[in-house]
Amino acid sequence: xxxxxxxxxxxxxxxxxxxxxxxxxxxxxxxxxxxxxxxxxxxxxxxxxxxxxxxxxxxxxxxxxxxxxxxxxxxxxxxxxxxxxxxxxxxxxxxxxxxxxxxxxxxxxxxxxxxxxxxxxxxxxxxxxxxxxxxxxxxxxxxxxxxxxxxxxxxxxxxxxxxxxxxxxxxxxxxxxxxxxxxxxxxxxxxxxxxxxxxxxxxxxxxxxxxxxxxxxxxxxxxxxxxxxxxxx
Numbered sequence: 001x002x003x004x005x006x007x008x009x010x011x012x013x014x015x016x017x018x019x020x021x022x023x024x025x026x027x028x029x030x031x032x033x034x035x036x037x038x039x040x041x042x043x044x045x046x047x048x049x050x051x052x053x054x055x056x057x058x059x060x061x062x063x064x065x066x067x068x069x070x071x072x073x074x075x076x077x078x079x080x081x082x083x084x085x086x087x088x089x090x091x092x093x094x095x096x097x098x099x100x101x102x103x104x105x106x107x108x109x110x111x112x113x114x115x116x117x118x119x120x121x122x123x124x125x126x127x128x129x130x131x132x133x134x135x136x137x138x139x140x141x142x143x144x145x146x147x148x149x150x151x152x153x154x155x156x157x158x159x160x161x162x163x164x165x166x167x168x169x170x171x172x173x174x175x176x177x178x179x180x181x182x183x184x185x186x187x188x189x190x191x192x193x194x195x196x197x198x199x200x201x202x203x204x205x206x207x208x209x210x211x212x213x214x215x216x217x218x219x220x221x222x223x224x225x226x227x228x229x230x231x232x233x
Contacts, residue, residue: 022057026177027170029064031057032080039116044084047094051181052087052190055157058178059083063153065166067145074145078122082129082150085109090190092197100201101194106130134205158187 022031022041031037045053060083067074088094089104096104106127113123129147132139133154140147155161163171191206192213199214210217 027173029061032076034077037077037080040081040084051186054178056084058157059153061174062156063149066152067149079146079149082126086130086133
């Protein structure tokens with residue numbers, strides 16, 4: 001029987017560690033079952049709300065489908081670990097005081113890989129993929145196939161970008177395996193909570209939301225910063 005778990009911020013319940021086992025394959029995409037991927041899956045499942053964990057796995061599956069359709073090869077283990085951790089920075093208990101959620105997730109993922117027998121190169125790839133997952137293809141294409149996968153998967157699951165290129169029956173298979181669980185409402189709430197806690201942490205995708213949620217936060221003054229340099233001109 002699944003053990004009850006405490007609520008982790010945002011009033012959202014998390015999956016218990018070691019709850020229902022993940023499938024080994026969804027929509028003809030293999031879900032990595034290496035020692036590192038299983039440890040990462042158990043850790044993230046125990047820390048993230050259920051909707052966020054499911055989003056993380058859907059991100060991997062959708063991203064893998066998009067790369068496969070374009071003939072781009074990737075390392076499944078590395079991509080899966082990056083996908084699992086990519087939104088972990090939105091969880092208050094895993095967040096730093098001041099960094100953006102992308103950097104918090106990247107740092108956490110890098111640390112986890114290095115602490116669980118991953119290679120330094122793998123940790124670097126994972127860090128870059130997570131840190132850049134909201135920055136768009138123009139950045140991700142200069143990193144790795146795993147970064148492209150993460151960006152593509154996030155685009156499908158959050159914005160619906162590229163969804164039309166995936167068969168509806170395949171989409172439904174993924175949603176049956178990893179339901180959305182009121183994703184739009186709960187993900188928006190998580191993002192707003194992040195902005196309230198750290199309104200000036202974002203430089204990218206969430207910055208417009210953070211400015212809306214906390215409009216009076218001190219975000220500095222670029223003109224004053226330039227003018228204050230200790231030079232005559």
